[in-house]
Amino acid sequence: MKLIYSAASPYARKARVTAIESGVGSELEFEDILPWEDPAGYRDVNPVGKVPALVRDDGLPLYQSNMVCEYLDSQGTTKLYPDPGPARWTALRQIAAADGILDASVVVRMEGMFHEDDTASTKLIDRQELSVNAALDQLEAEAGELNGPVTIGQVAVACALGYRDFRFAGIDWRASRPNLAAWFAVFAERPSMIETDPEA
Template sequence: MKLIYSTASPYARKARVAAIECGANAGLELEAILPWEDPAGFRDVNPVGKVPALVRDDGPPLYQSNIICEYLDAQGKIRIYPDPGPARWTALRQVAAADGIIDASVAERMEGMFHDDNAASKIFIDRQEHSVHMSLDQLESEASGLDGPVTIGQVAVSCALAYRDFRFADIDWRTARPALAAWFATFAQRPSMIETAPQA
């Protein structure tokens, strides 16, 4: 089984952290690529051309981070997707907020990078920041739900917060969100987070 990732991708980091947390990382090969360079053959693995992608031993490749995380959970020794019930919906709601933060942050960064004439739209960027900050506020108000055994919700939230620190370090999210900041300070020390620290 091989996980194709990029060192800076928060989506791929979710899969890498999930693999470690659920114990599906033993024997998991890792291949770092730069998806924007469209490496030869990668679109045969993921026609959409994005990381992460997972080459399986028991079927065709999987792509899209949440699907890969769920597959890894099924392969692992420790379940990080709770069974259907309140704990599962809490975790998946956390994933939705975290993905919202990542989607908006990545879109904002792309907006700044892919205009030939540097004409990034302020309206678009402001809208992404608004989504990020509203989602962070929701996570702050529900921070007690992040306590307890590791779930995919915690994995996704920690990758989203770490991506903000990585790419948007000049925008303070902590001061107004002390409970979320305290939770993240502890989760960020987990070996799974340290081992997957992003590289530009």
């Protein structure tokens, strides 16, 4: 199996942390690419050109971070996806909030990357920041549900918070969210998070 990723991508980080936490890490080959440079042949793996993607041992490519994570989990020894029931819905809601934070954050970053400063839409950026803050507030209110053995929900939330620190360091998400901040301080020390830290 080969996991194709980019060191700066938070979606790919979710897959890398999942690989380590679920115990498939040692069976995996890794390839670090720059998706924006459209490496030759990559669209045959992922037609939409994004990371992460996973090429299975039988050659079938899987793409989109949640599918990649779920496949890695199915191959691992430590299960990060809870069995059907309330704990699974909690994890899926955490993934939804975390992905929402990432999707909105990436729109803001793209707006800055692809427009000159004076043509970036502040209306669009403000709307994305509103979404980021509302999702962070929900996670703060439900921070107690992040405790317990590692789940895919925790991995997704940690990668989203790590991305805010990496790309939006000037915006303090911690001040009004002490419970989320305290949880992340501990989770960020896990070897899987340290190994995949984009700033390392």
